[in-house]
Amino acid sequence: MNTEFTELLRPFLKFAGPEEITEDARLRDLGLDSMREIELLFAIEETFGVAVPDDKLVDSTFATAGGLWGVVEELRTPVGGGSR
Amino acid sequence: MTAVAGYAPAVETVAEIAAEHARQADETAAFPTEALAAMRRSGLLGLLVPEAEGGAGGTLPDLVDVTLALGRVDMSVAMVFAMHCQQVAAITAYGGEKLRAEVLPSVARGERYLGSVTTEAGKGGHLLTAESALEHDGEMLRVDRQAPIVTGGPYADAFLITTRAPGAGSAAQVDLVYADRDQVEVEVTGGWRPLGMRATHSVPMRLRGAVPQWQVIGEHGGFREIATTVFAPLAHVGWAAAWIGAAAGAYARVLRHARSEAGRRQFAPSSELVLLRLAGIRARLDAAHALLRHTVSVVTDAPDMSAAPVQMLLNTLKIRAAEESFAAAHELVELAGLRHGYLTDSPLALERTFRDLRSASLNYANDRLRLANGALSLRDPGVRLA
Ligand SMILES: Cc1cc2nc3c(=O)[nH]c(=O)nc-3n(C[C@H](O)[C@H](O)[C@H](O)COP(=O)(O)OP(=O)(O)OC[C@H]3O[C@@H](n4cnc5c(N)ncnc54)[C@H](O)[C@@H]3O)c2cc1C
Numbered sequence: 001m002n003t004e005f006t007e008l009l010r011p012f013l014k015f016a017g018p019e020e021i022t023e024d025a026r027l028r029d030l031g032l033d034s035m036r037e038i039e040l041l042f043a044i045e046e047t048f049g050v051a052v053p054d055d056k057l058v059d060s061t062f063a064t065a066g067g068l069w070g071v072v073e074e075l076r077t078p079v080g081g082g083s084r
Numbered sequence: 085m086t087a088v089a090g091y092a093p094a095v096e097t098v099a100e101i102a103a104e105h106a107r108q109a110d111e112t113a114a115f116p117t118e119a120l121a122a123m124r125r126s127g128l129l130g131l132l133v134p135e136a137e138g139g140a141g142g143t144l145p146d147l148v149d150v151t152l153a154l155g156r157v158d159m160s161v162a163m164v165f166a167m168h169c170q171q172v173a174a175i176t177a178y179g180g181e182k183l184r185a186e187v188l189p190s191v192a193r194g195e196r197y198l199g200s201v202t203t204e205a206g207k208g209g210h211l212l213t214a215e216s217a218l219e220h221d222g223e224m225l226r227v228d229r230q231a232p233i234v235t236g237g238p239y240a241d242a243f244l245i246t247t248r249a250p251g252a253g254s255a256a257q258v259d260l261v262y263a264d265r266d267q268v269e270v271e272v273t274g275g276w277r278p279l280g281m282r283a284t285h286s287v288p289m290r291l292r293g294a295v296p297q298w299q300v301i302g303e304h305g306g307f308r309e310i311a312t313t314v315f316a317p318l319a320h321v322g323w324a325a326a327w328i329g330a331a332a333g334a335y336a337r338v339l340r341h342a343r344s345e346a347g348r349r350q351f352a353p354s355s356e357l358v359l360l361r362l363a364g365i366r367a368r369l370d371a372a373h374a375l376l377r378h379t380v381s382v383v384t385d386a387p388d389m390s391a392a393p394v395q396m397l398l399n400t401l402k403i404r405a406a407e408e409s410f411a412a413a414h415e416l417v418e419l420a421g422l423r424h425g426y427l428t429d430s431p432l433a434l435e436r437t438f439r440d441l442r443s444a445s446l447n448y449a450n451d452r453l454r455l456a457n458g459a460l461s462l463r464d465p466g467v468r469l470a
Binding site for chain 1: 212252253254256257305308309312388390391392455456459462463464465466468
């Protein structure tokens with residue numbers, strides 16, 4: 001996960017405090033609520049220039065920081081190319 | 085043979101007993117103990133307990149059929165039944181082996197009626213947070229929970245309670261815990277003087293005690309998943325069935341009255357006003373019922389219950405069933421007029437149904453679900469209609 005991503009997450013996680021946000025951080029436990037999920041999604045799409053497909057918009061996508069990052073990475077990677 | 089076919093006589097008996105006591109229970113805001121006793125005796129409490137654990141192995145459509153039937157005679161009894169079944173389904177789906185073995189067979193034998201404790205003072209109906217803690221105390225987990233409204237609380241043999249997970253860093257880490265009545269000190273902290281749903285006897289309580297670790301349902305912090313896959317769907321489906329049943333029962337009483345000798349004078353079939361009103365009410369019931377059955381089929385086949393189209397449909401069912409059923413009751417009062425629509429001693433009991441159904445939009449606030457659906461619809465720009 002790059003810091004741009006974790007810093008983007010932080011304002012959505014009202015219980016995370018100043019601590020490091022790790023891959024296995026459970027986003028909902030840290031305060032991501034379903035009413036703000038969509039704002040987070042918009043922020044991610046804008047920042048990383050990706051469009052998350054509808055079928056990825058399920059609870060499991062938003063379960064952990066690492067899981068969500070994985071989805072972003074996958075969308076950023078051109079078919080056949082390596083990750084940046 | 086479906087579970088319900090086998091249970092038809094039980095449903096009939098319970099409905100008869102519920103009907104017999106409905107007026108008295110409403111007047112005194114007393115719990116329908118006779119109807120609960122009949123549910124215990126007849127095995128109806130075990131409708132959703134799997135066959136392997138001694139129950140009827142009933143399905144969601146079975147729950148709907150039974151709840152609709154009970155709702156026709158007494159909406160409070162239907163709610164008591166549906167909410168108990170919701171607790172059973174949570175234990176069946178997420179309870180550990182030991183908890184299942186301890187609880188489910190005794191539910192099937194009619195020995196345990198399960199109460200539900202999710203609402204909390206500080207958070208209103210917000211299901212996915214909890215204020216009160218669950219704390220380690222040696223091998224045990226200590227509970228001290230204020231419960232502002234517990235249907236049939238004083239008559240429950242056990243409770244499913246939401247609390248914060250032990251050591252939780254936030255109110256969003258919620259556990260669902262099973263507590264037997266003899267594991268908690270039960271204090272009734274107030275009375276129950278509502279407009280309707282009076283026979284649910286939903287008093288405020290404080291529950292204090294300790295339970296072993298294996299009575300936590302699912303993993304620590306796992307309530308969110310239970311809510312998405314079992315609790316919310318069963319609540320919305322079960323409540324909708326109780327409401328539609330109540331409105332259908334009232335409509336049936338009006339129609340039977342309209343065809344009686346006394347009624348024929350009041351409800352002239354030549355009156356277009358009467359015909360239009362009757363058609364309008366029927367349309368509300370048909371639309372809500374169709375939505376209920378469709379939602380059940382979607383839920384039964386959904387690969388991921390958290391998908392936005394499924395969640396929105398479930399919320400829409402709750403919102404629309406509440407609105408249509410209450411509107412139907414309102415129109416029935418208007419149609420029947422003062423004598424049968426407004427007076428409490430009318431045998432048609434429309435005013436009771438009207439008061440009962442007024443709770444529907446509040447019982448998990450419709451506004452809360454509309455807000456959720458607004459956010460969910462942005463998660464589904466393709467508008468994949470479920
Ligand atoms: C007959 C009956 C039996 C019940 N039995 C039980 C039981 O056995 N166990 C149990 O735990 N609970 C029970 N409940 C409670 C029920 O499940 C709901 O939790 C409760 O009705 C919600 O009440 P509320 O209006 O205080 O809460 P809220 O949902 O907090 O609503 C309060 C007001 O705020 C508005 N609002 C909407 N959205 C929001 C938002 N995002 N934030 C804040 N406010 C919002 C609502 O429209 C409403 O006007 C029962 C309720 C009834 C009517």
